[in-house]
Amino acid sequence: MRKFVVVFVCCILFFCGCADSVHESVSDISGAQSNNVSLHTAELFAMDTYMTLKAYCADDNPLNSAQAIIESLEKELSVTSSDSDISRLNNAQGEEIVLNYDCAELIKNALDLCERTSGALDITIYPILREWGFTTGDYKIPVPENIRSLLTNVNYSAVSAAENSVQLPSGYMIDLGAVAKGYTSDKIISMFKESGITSAIISLGGNVHTLGSKPDGSAWKIALTDPNLPQTYIGNLEIVDKAVITSGSYERYFTGDDGTRYCHIISPFDGHPINNGIASVTVIGDSGVLCDALSTALFVMGKEAAVEHWRKHCDFEMIIITDGGKVFVTEGIHNSFSLSRVYEKSKLEVIYR
Amino acid sequence: MKKHFVLIIICAAVFIAAAVSSVVMLNAPAGDIVKIKSNGELLYTIDLSNSPDRTIIVEYNGKENTLEIKDHKIRVLEADCPDKVCVNTGWLDSPAIPIICLPNKLIIEFENNDADAAAR
Numbered sequence: 001m002r003k004f005v006v007v008f009v010c011c012i013l014f015f016c017g018c019a020d021s022v023h024e025s026v027s028d029i030s031g032a033q034s035n036n037v038s039l040h041t042a043e044l045f046a047m048d049t050y051m052t053l054k055a056y057c058a059d060d061n062p063l064n065s066a067q068a069i070i071e072s073l074e075k076e077l078s079v080t081s082s083d084s085d086i087s088r089l090n091n092a093q094g095e096e097i098v099l100n101y102d103c104a105e106l107i108k109n110a111l112d113l114c115e116r117t118s119g120a121l122d123i124t125i126y127p128i129l130r131e132w133g134f135t136t137g138d139y140k141i142p143v144p145e146n147i148r149s150l151l152t153n154v155n156y157s158a159v160s161a162a163e164n165s166v167q168l169p170s171g172y173m174i175d176l177g178a179v180a181k182g183y184t185s186d187k188i189i190s191m192f193k194e195s196g197i198t199s200a201i202i203s204l205g206g207n208v209h210t211l212g213s214k215p216d217g218s219a220w221k222i223a224l225t226d227p228n229l230p231q232t233y234i235g236n237l238e239i240v241d242k243a244v245i246t247s248g249s250y251e252r253y254f255t256g257d258d259g260t261r262y263c264h265i266i267s268p269f270d271g272h273p274i275n276n277g278i279a280s281v282t283v284i285g286d287s288g289v290l291c292d293a294l295s296t297a298l299f300v301m302g303k304e305a306a307v308e309h310w311r312k313h314c315d316f317e318m319i320i321i322t323d324g325g326k327v328f329v330t331e332g333i334h335n336s337f338s339l340s341r342v343y344e345k346s347k348l349e350v351i352y353r
Numbered sequence: 354m355k356k357h358f359v360l361i362i363i364c365a366a367v368f369i370a371a372a373v374s375s376v377v378m379l380n381a382p383a384g385d386i387v388k389i390k391s392n393g394e395l396l397y398t399i400d401l402s403n404s405p406d407r408t409i410i411v412e413y414n415g416k417e418n419t420l421e422i423k424d425h426k427i428r429v430l431e432a433d434c435p436d437k438v439c440v441n442t443g444w445l446d447s448p449a450i451p452i453i454c455l456p457n458k459l460i461i462e463f464e465n466n467d468a469d470a471a472a473r
Contacts, residue, residue, distance in 0.1 A: 043393040045458045050451075052470070137436060206473035214469070223468035231447040236468060244472045251473070282472060 037197075037215075046070045047078075047181060049205025055192055056199040056215050065195075066188045066202070073184050076103040079126065079175045080135070086176065090126075094170035096162075102183075104164040109289055110179045114156035117297035117309070122156045122268035124168075126175035132273070134264045139254035141262070147271040154268055182245060182292025185209035189288070209243040209288050219336070225250075227279035227321050234321065235339040243288040247295035248280035265299050276302040279323050284333055285316035294318075303328065307351055386464035387427055387445065389420065391457075398464065401425045413457045420461065427461060429454065 042053045042063040053066050076099075078084040085103040099107070110123050126135075127150045133139035153171045160167045168174065176183075181204045189211050192200050200211040201220055210220045219238035226234035227248040237244060249263035253273075256262055262273040281299045283291040294316060298306035303320055310318060310330055317333035327348045329337050334350045389397040391413050402425055409420040416433040429439040429452055439454035448471075451462035 043390065043460070045392070045455060048455065050453050050455070050460060054469075201469050203470045206471065208470045208472045210469075220470070221468045223471040225450075225471060225473040230473070231450045233447075233468070233471070237472070246472045248473065 042067060044070065047074050047184070047205065049181075051202070051204045053188070053202045054200060055197050055202075055211075057192075057195065057197050062192055062195045062197060065191055069187050069191065070184055070204075073102055073180065073187070076100050077106070077176050077180045079173075079177065086174065089166055089168060090173040092168065094168070096165050096167040098165045101164060102187075104161065104166060106176055106179060106183045106289070107159070107166050107174070108161045109183065110176060110293065111156055111159060111161060113179070113290065113293040113297070116313075117294070117301070119156060119268055120300040120305075121178060121293050121297035122154060123174045123176060123178070124154045124156050124159065124172055125266055125268050126173040127153055128266055128268075128271045129175065129264070130173075132262065132266065133254075134252060134266075139256075139262070141256045141258070151271050154271070156268075178296040179289050179293050181205065181207045182243065182288035182290070185243060185288035207243070207245045207288070207292060210239060210241060213240045224282060224319065224337075225280070228323065228325055233340050234327065234343060235337055237282075237284065237319075237333070238336045238338075239284065242284050242286060243291045244282060244284050245288065245291040245295045246280055246282040247299045249274070249299075250279065265296060267300055274300055277322050277324070278303060278320060280321045281306065282319040282321075283316050284318065287315070290316060310351070311353055385425070388460075388462055388464050390460040390462075393458075399427070401427060411457075411459055413459065416457045418454055418457055418459050428452070429459075429461070432457065 037056045037058055040055055040057055040060055040063050044051050044067060051070065053063055055062055076085045079086050081087065085099045089097045089099070114121050114123060128147065129135055131142045131146055131150055158169050158172065159174065185202055185204055185207060188202055189209055192211050198212045199215045202209050208222050213219055219240050222237045222239060222244050223233040224235050224237060225246070226232045227250045230250045247265060249265060252264035253261055265274045266272065267274055278299055281295050283294045283298065285291045298309060298318060301309065306318065306320060310316070317330045319333070319337065320328040325347055327339065328351055329348060330351045331353060339345065339348055385400055385402040387399050387401055388395060389399070389411065391411050396411060397409065399422070401422065404422050404425065406423045408430065411418045411420065418429050418439060419431040421428055421430040426444045428444045432439050432454055434454055434456040436456065439452050439459065442450070442452045445452050445461055445463070448463040451460050453460055
């Protein structure tokens with residue numbers, strides 16, 4: 001009789017073990033921590049996107065701090081709200097403006113990245129972006145004279161930044177849209193680290209940044225959107241402690257009266273939407289702000305120049321997908337990248353140093 | 354002896370029932386559970402595979418999104434929002450792309466996602 005009870009209980013226990021628990025609880029993941037940590041999540045709408053934050057920690061405090069970081073940066077950096085630092089700067093008509101720490105810091109950071117990419121990233125492109133209607137959704141193909149005259153006010157090197165003040169020449173406007181989310185994720189990840197968190201993943205509107213690995217030690221799995229068929233994944237990236245940021249022509253575009261598709265990534269050199277055969281650029285690296293800036297800049301540069309840039313600098317890896325569906329993956333990341341089953345392996349090419 | 358026999362039968366029955374239900378549960382189509390969230394708050398978790406056709410109205414700040422469930426699929430049918438991105442997204446058909454209405458802070462997405470995040 002007792003034997004059967006044991007077998008019976010074993011059966012039940014066995015199948016209970018099959019049930020999947022959503023609320024993972026992990027204790028002593030780092031060995032150094034004595035209190036239990038569990039998965040805490042938050043979702044919010046900010047910076048014109050949908051954001052998700054997941055961290056393995058003891059309570060909700062780190063997530064609340066992360067939301068506070070996002071809100072305060074949004075207030076400083078928004079180009080559309082009239083009382084932001086950026087709006088004050090854009091309306092200063094040549095006056096020097098004293099800015100909050102983060103805004104000044106990010107502008108200086110971004111100017112370095114404009115320099116590094118020889119102007120392929122240019123934070124003064126805003127007036128042209130506006131002329132094409134990408135800031136309002138009221139799209140139009142501008143007349144060539146307008147682009148020509150607005151281009152005279154596009155040149156990042158005319159921006160002068162001192163300690164905590166910045167001066168724009170009159171008629172210039174800046175927009176930190178190409179770097180703001182990367183900077184924000186850097187701030188959140190470093191705050192998480194300071195709070196003792198060793199495992200977290202955040203997505204700021206598809207800009208992904210991870211801290212450490214998953215609590216079980218395995219890598220985070222990041223799905224990459226197929227730019228030519230945005231409702232599907234083209235493959236998966238397995239990463240630890242990295243930011244993964246994509247710029248794609250599929251994100252925002254319009255079809256003009258001439259039947260041409262115009263994307264929101266605009267060349268600072270000629271003022272026209274980029275049309276160079278690239279459908280998306282994904283940059284993988286330690287720094288969110290670098291990955292964010294490069295994903296735009298490498299898109300603008302085109303494939304050859306992007307590869308050259310990668311060979312010259314050792315601080316990032318990239319995946320370039322062309323309009324024709326070819327996937328170029330740099331050497332350092334190709335072992336972590338796998339194409340989805342339906343995609344042909346022949347379409348993948350590894351770029352070596 | 355008879356008692357033993359009955360116990361064996363009970364054990365076997367429990368084992369088989371548990372085995373069958375485990376297989377059914379573990380093989381349930383991963384992409385059929387849909388979550389509907391308004392401003393970060395989970396309003397509905399719906400299993401599309403056995404949900405009848407119906408419409409759901411989600412209100413946020415006096416603005417409404419009308420969701421339609423039909424033939425085990427879900428979409429935003431109508432929305433009080435300026436850009437109608439949510440309506441134009443059409444039927445939810447991939448875990449890669451949730452239906453998002455930014456103005457009304459509405460998210461409709463599949464629950465099961467084999468990746469931890471999607472880069473886009």
